[in-house]
Amino acid sequence: MLNWLEGFETYGSGNISSPLLKRWIGDSVISGLDTSTGRSVGSSLRLDPGSSTGYITSWTFPNVATGYIGFGYKVGTLDDGKIISFNDDLDEQFSLYCNTDGTLSILKGISVVGTTIGNIVANTWSYIEVGFQLVCDCGNNNVIVRLDGETDLVLENVNIQTTENSWINNITLHTLGSQYTYFDDIYCCDDTGERNNSFLGDSKIVGIAPNAIGNCNNWTPVGETDNWECTDETDPDNTTTYVYSNNVGDKDTYNFTNPTIPSLTTIKGIEIRYYARDLVSPHLLTPIVRTGGIDYNGTKFTVTEDDWHYYHNISEENPLTLDDWTSSELNSAEFGMKY
Numbered sequence: 001m002l003n004w005l006e007g008f009e010t011y012g013s014g015n016i017s018s019p020l021l022k023r024w025i026g027d028s029v030i031s032g033l034d035t036s037t038g039r040s041v042g043s044s045l046r047l048d049p050g051s052s053t054g055y056i057t058s059w060t061f062p063n064v065a066t067g068y069i070g071f072g073y074k075v076g077t078l079d080d081g082k083i084i085s086f087n088d089d090l091d092e093q094f095s096l097y098c099n100t101d102g103t104l105s106i107l108k109g110i111s112v113v114g115t116t117i118g119n120i121v122a123n124t125w126s127y128i129e130v131g132f133q134l135v136c137d138c139g140n141n142n143v144i145v146r147l148d149g150e151t152d153l154v155l156e157n158v159n160i161q162t163t164e165n166s167w168i169n170n171i172t173l174h175t176l177g178s179q180y181t182y183f184d185d186i187y188c189c190d191d192t193g194e195r196n197n198s199f200l201g202d203s204k205i206v207g208i209a210p211n212a213i214g215n216c217n218n219w220t221p222v223g224e225t226d227n228w229e230c231t232d233e234t235d236p237d238n239t240t241t242y243v244y245s246n247n248v249g250d251k252d253t254y255n256f257t258n259p260t261i262p263s264l265t266t267i268k269g270i271e272i273r274y275y276a277r278d279l280v281s282p283h284l285l286t287p288i289v290r291t292g293g294i295d296y297n298g299t300k301f302t303v304t305e306d307d308w309h310y311y312h313n314i315s316e317e318n319p320l321t322l323d324d325w326t327s328s329e330l331n332s333a334e335f336g337m338k339y
C-alpha cells in the first residue's frame with residue numbers, strides 16, 4: 001500500500017520553512033529550506049547546509065515492518081555522510097550512507113552492513129530505492145538497495161534493527177557534508193494490499209491544483225468569488241483565501257488542472273492533500289473523489305489542530321473501475337471534501 005509520498009509541490013518557492021514544517025521537522029543546523037527545480041517537473045527540496053550536517057525528519061506515518069522507500073537524490077560534490085535515516089520514532093533503526101566514491105552503504109549505527117557495487121554521480125539526479133524487512137532485533141532482517149531501477153545490493157539475514165520494535169515510522173533526510181542537498185519524488189509503501197506492495201521503480205510526483213468550479217459548492221468562500229479560487233495556491237495563503245463550513249454534510253468538489261503524463265505511464269496513486277484547521281473542536285472531514293459523475297467517499301480524517309496543518313488521503317485506484325487511474329479519468333475527475 002502506498003501510504004506516504006512527498007514531491008515538494010505544495011510549499012511554494014523560495015524559503016519554505018514555515019509550511020514545510022507542517023509535514024517535516026528540521027534541526028537548527030539547517031540554514032535554509034528552499035525549493036529548487038524539480039527532478040523532472042515542478043519543485044524539489046534543497047537542504048542548505050549550515051556549519052555542520054543538518055537534517056529534516058518527516059512526520060510520523062503508520063508503522064512499516066516490510067517497506068519500500070524511493071527518492072530522487074542529487075548533491076553537487078560527493079562526500080561521505082548519511083543520506084537518509086530510517087527511524088522508529090526518535091531512534092534510528094538503520095541508515096543509507098554515501099561514500100566519497102559514490103557507492104552507498106547500509107549502516108546500523110556506525111557499522112557498515114553492506115555496500116553497493118554501483119555508485120551515484122555528483123551533480124546528477126539518482127533514483128534510490130531501499131526495501132527492508134524487519135522481523136527482530138537479531139540477524140534475520142533483509143534489505144535491498146536499488147539504483148535507478150536496478151537491484152544493486154541484497155543483504156539477507158542481517159541485523160539492521162536497533163530498537164525493540166520491528167518497524168520504522170519516519171525518515172530523516174540529511175545534508176551531505178557542506179553540500180546543498182536535493183531530494184524529490186519520495187514514496188513509501190508497505191507490503192500490504194493488492195497495489196503498491198513492492199518497489200515502485202523510478203517514480204515521479206506531479207502536483208495539480210484546482211482550476212474550475214466543480215459539481216458541489218456548499219462551503220463558503222472567503223477572499224475570492226469562487227470556492228476553487230480560494231484553494232488553488234500551491235503555497236497555501238492561510239487566512240487570506242479559504243473556504244469554511246459550519247454545516248455537517250456540506251460538500252465541495254473542484255476540477256483540477258490536467259497534468260502532463262507520458263503515455264504508457266502507470267498512475268500508482270493520487271494523494272489529495274488538504275491544508276486545514278479547526279478553531280472550535282475536532283471535526284471529521286470526508287475526502288471526496290468524483291469520477292464518472294459519482295461522488296466516492298474516502299476515509300474520514302479528524303481535523304484536530306487549531307493551527308494550519310496538512311492532511312492527506314491516498315486513492316490508489318479509481319473507485320469506479322477498481323483499476324488503475326487512467327490519464328483521461330484523472331483529467332475529468334473532481335476532488336474535494338465533505339464536512
Ligand SMILES: [Ca+2]
Nearest residue numbers: 007038043044
Ligand atoms: Ca517534485
Ligand SMILES: [Ca+2]
Nearest residue numbers: 229230232233
Ligand atoms: Ca487563489
Ligand SMILES: [Ca+2]
Nearest residue numbers: 230231241242
Ligand atoms: Ca487559499
Ligand SMILES: [Ca+2]
Nearest residue numbers: 256257258331
Ligand atoms: Ca481536470
